[in-house]
Amino acid sequence: METTLALSFAAxxxxxxxxxxxxxxxxxxxxxxxAYALHVAAIVFVCLxxxxxxxxxxxxxxxAIALVALLAGVSNAKYxxxxxxxxxxxxxxxxxxxxxxxxxxxxxxxxxxAAIVVGIAGVIGGFIxxxxxxxxxxxxxxxxxxxxxxxxxxxxxxxxxxLNPSDDQKRHGxxxxxxxxxxxxxxxxxxxxxxxxLATGPFANxxxxxxxxxxxxxSESFFDARRLTESIDPAIxxxxxxxxRESVQHGELAVPAWGANxxxxxxxxxxxxxxxxxxxxRFYPYxxxxxxxxxxxxxxxxxxxxxxxxxxxxxxxxxRERAFKHLQIDRFLDIKSFADAQRAGPYIADMAVAESIIQxxxxxxxxxxxxxxxxxxNHGPLHLEPVQAGEGAAFHTxxxxxxxxxxxxxxxxxxxxxxxxxxLLSALRARRRDTVLCFYGDHVPALPHVFRELGCEPARSxxxxxxxxxxxxxxxxxxxxxxxxxxxxxxxxxGLPSRAPARTLHPTTER
Numbered sequence: 223m224e225t226t227l228a229l230s231f232a233a234x235x236x237x238x239x240x241x242x243x244x245x246x247x248x249x250x251x252x253x254x255x256x257a258y259a260l261h262v263a264a265i266v267f268v269c270l271x272x273x274x275x276x277x278x279x280x281x282x283x284x285x286a287i288a289l290v291a292l293l294a295g296v297s298n299a300k301y302x303x304x305x306x307x308x309x310x311x312x313x314x315x316x317x318x319x320x321x322x323x324x325x326x327x328x329x330x331x332x333x334x335x336a337a338i339v340v341g342i343a344g345v346i347g348g349f350i351x352x353x354x355x356x357x358x359x360x361x362x363x364x365x366x367x368x369x370x371x372x373x374x375x376x377x378x379x380x381x382x383x384x385l386n387p388s389d390d391q392k393r394h395g396x397x398x399x400x401x402x403x404x405x406x407x408x409x410x411x412x413x414x415x416x417x418x419x420l421a422t423g424p425f426a427n428x429x430x431x432x433x434x435x436x437x438x439x440x441s442e443s444f445f446d447a448r449r450l451t452e453s454i455d456p457a458i459x460x461x462x463x464x465x466x467r468e469s470v471q472h473g474e475l476a477v478p479a480w481g482a483n484x485x486x487x488x489x490x491x492x493x494x495x496x497x498x499x500x501x502x503x504r505f506y507p508y509x510x511x512x513x514x515x516x517x518x519x520x521x522x523x524x525x526x527x528x529x530x531x532x533x534x535x536x537x538x539x540x541x542r543e544r545a546f547k548h549l550q551i552d553r554f555l556d557i558k559s560f561a562d563a564q565r566a567g568p569y570i571a572d573m574a575v576a577e578s579i580i581q582x583x584x585x586x587x588x589x590x591x592x593x594x595x596x597x598x599x600n601h602g603p604l605h606l607e608p609v610q611a612g613e614g615a616a617f618h619t620x621x622x623x624x625x626x627x628x629x630x631x632x633x634x635x636x637x638x639x640x641x642x643x644x645x646l647l648s649a650l651r652a653r654r655r656d657t658v659l660c661f662y663g664d665h666v667p668a669l670p671h672v673f674r675e676l677g678c679e680p681a682r683s684x685x686x687x688x689x690x691x692x693x694x695x696x697x698x699x700x701x702x703x704x705x706x707x708x709x710x711x712x713x714x715x716x717g718l719p720s721r722a723p724a725r726t727l728h729p730t731t732e733r
Contacts, residue, residue: 226279227273227279230269230279230280230283231265231266231269231270231283232262232266233283234265234266234269234282234283234286234287235261235262235265235266237283237287238261238265238286238287238290238397239261239395240287241287241288241290241291241294242290242294242395242396242397244291244294244295244298245294245297245298245307245391245396246297246298246301246307247301247307247388247391247392248392249391249392249393249394249395249396250392250393253393253394253395253398254381254382254394256377256380256381257381257393257394257395257398258395258398259373259377260374260377260378260381260398260401260402261395261397261398261401263370263371263373263374263377264370264374264397264398264401265286265290265397266366266370267367267370267371267374268282268285268286268289269282269283269286270282270363270366270367270370271367272285272286273355273358273363274358274360274363274364274367276349276354277354277355277358278348278349278352278353278354278355279352279355280348280352281345281348281349281352284344284345284348285345285348288341288344288345290397291341292338292341293308293396293397293400294396294397295338296308297396297400300312302670303481303482303668303670304480304481304482304483304668305388305480305481305670306387306388306480306483307387307388307391307396307399307400308400309387309400309403309505310400310403310404310407310408310502310505311407311505311506311509312505312506313404314506314509315506318539318540322536322539324568324603324606325601325602325603374401374405375405377402378401378402378405378406379405379406381394381398381399381402383399383402383403383406385501385502385504387399387403390402403502403505406502407501407502407503407505411501412501412502412503412510413503413510413511413512415499415500415501415503416500416501416503416507416510416511417512417513417515419495419499419500420493420495420515420516420517421515421516423493423494423495423516424494424707424708425493425494425516425517425518425520425521425707426516428521428524429521429522429524429525430521430522430524430525430527430590430711430714430715431525431715432656432714432715433525433526433527433590433656434590434655434656434657434658434689434691434714435583435590435591435592435593435655435656435657435658436522436527436590436591436592436593436657436658436660436710436714437579437583437593437595437646437650437657437658437659437660438491438518438592438593438594438595438660438710439575439579439595439596439597439659439660439661439662440484440487440488440491440594440595440596440597440662440663440664441572441597441600441639441661441662441663441664442484442596442597442598442599442600442601442663442664443600443601443602443632443635443663443664443665443666443667443668444600444636444639444662444663444664444683444684445663445665445666445667445680445682445683445684446459446462446684447632447633447636449678449680450672450673450676450678450680451618451620451676451678453618453619453620454617454618454633455616455617455618455619458617458633458636458637458640459636459637459640460640460644461640461641461643461644461647462639462640462643462684462686464647465643465647465659465661465686465688466686466696467696468688468696469686469687469688469696470687470688470689470692470694470696470697470713470716471686471687471696471697471698471699471709471713472684472685472686472687472696472697472698472699473684473685473698473699473700473701474682474683474684474685474700474701475662475663475682475683475684475685475700475701475702475703475706476681476682476700476701476702476703477490477663477664477665477681477682477683477702477703478490478497478504478703479664479665480665480666480668480681481665481666481667481668481669481670482602482665482668483505483665484540484596484664484665485506485507485508485540485542486504486505486507487664487665487683487703488596488664489507489508490702490703490704491518491662491703491704491706491707492517492518492519492549492594492707493515493516493517493518493549493704493707494518494704494705494707494708495704496702496704497704506540508540508541508542508544508545509541511544511545511548511549512548513548514548514550515548515549515550517549517550517551518592518707518710519549519550519551519592519594520549520550521711522592523550523552523592525590526589526590527589527590527591527592528552528553528587528589528590528591528592529550529551529552529553529591529592529594530551530552530553530554530555530582530591530592530593530594531546531551531553531554531555531593531594531595531596532555532559532575532578532579532582532593532594532595532596533554533555533556533557533595533596533598534556534557534559534560534563534569534570534574534575534578534597534598535556535557535569535570535596535598536556536557537554537556537557537558542554543556551594555578555582557570559578560574560578563577563578566599566635566638567599567607567631567635568606568607569598569599569601570598570599571599571638572597572599572600572635572638572639572641572642573638573641573642573645575595575597575598575642576642576645576646576649577645578595579593579595579646580645580646580649583649583653583655583657596664597639597642599635599638599639600632600635600636600638600639600667602667602668603668604628604631604632604667604668604669605627605628605631607631609627609630609631613630613634614626614627614629614630614633616637617630617633617634617637618630618633625671625672625675626672626675628669628671628672629669629672632667632669632672643661646659647659647688650688650690651690653690656689656690656691657689657690657691658687658688658689658710658713658714659687659688659689660685660686660687660688660706660710660713661685661686661688662683662684662685662686662703662706663683663684663685664683665683666680666681666682666683682700685701685706687709687710687713689713689714692716694716
């Protein structure tokens, strides 16, 4: 019996290399012995766990192989849209798949969905067709599974990894890298390393010496799309251009995300921590924020500020509601605060976010405020949005060809983001209270097919830091996302003396 099981599971490990071969980027077969051994240990562990539950040998082998195929197919769908393979933290987002299917399911191709359906049917059929073992040695199977798991932990710790998923996958293979990331990343050392980095981060000491109101806006998928082609109407970002001319500082922003994974850029800006300092937490940092920690928000709180977040989507998405409390954001206005707000496409309009910010500034209070607002309007999938014939002419001269439908939808929302800026700038210029506005894009949009057609591959977003007080020439400086908070603090402190008395705010002066 033991020999039969060993041969069956060895065959499973070998056969699992076949579906793994479809994973992109392609992996070389010339891998280290550690990578192959980790692959085998993980497959055998899965087989043993399934055998423990079902008692069916052939079914366990089939499901283990099908699991690799499923992960590889989902990874390919992610890579096609976001240029990154499936990583272990993506497992934690499966609950979001069912709660917010529009954000995920449309990125799966018809072929991938069909393969998943066939696979599920095969699993059900395999379970029915296979017969359970006459005698199942529970103890021996459990011990063997534990040995495989312990072996996998040891191998994962020894596998040389760069934490660049694409490079690691090319070198070691998809499944071995996925398992290594999972086992290494779920160790207690991951949240400990993150909190140690935050404790010594740039916002760990000090507090504001002046008290202007502070607005930080993260604009969904915003970047200066005019860099793509001269065919895009330059006037589409008129207010953005004005803000840059009047700004203290502006430029391109290198962000740790492409097409999605907003929380990586968000976390970098709010903490000032480079992703290389986060270890395995870099892929989904909010998942590992488990206690109160230092952030840009806490730095403002040290100076007597009230801290607030505004986001016209669900507070539990990405675990923001929990993470923001630990980052010391006192109040979070989510989609419940936008029940009657204007929409633009499937999401709350950027203009509604602008009105929410203005309303927050006008609320009676005796403290300066730090507002972190995140827009949602330009979130994909853009290919699901209707585009009318001739609509593209308002934004570009590329015509109505189907290749440019998604670009037209994107530029429509980009123009709305610019209108939001116009509304905010007008309101802030009229304020008697000193105010700083920092605006940046979280990542470029997930439009790989459009970028291929235009022969470019943008990766950077844009930012500016503007204030309604003080005189300073605008400087153009490229930054990394984790540097933006410090640049914001420099701009905050470098202006002329505030027109409002320091640390004094009277509700009647807001208008």
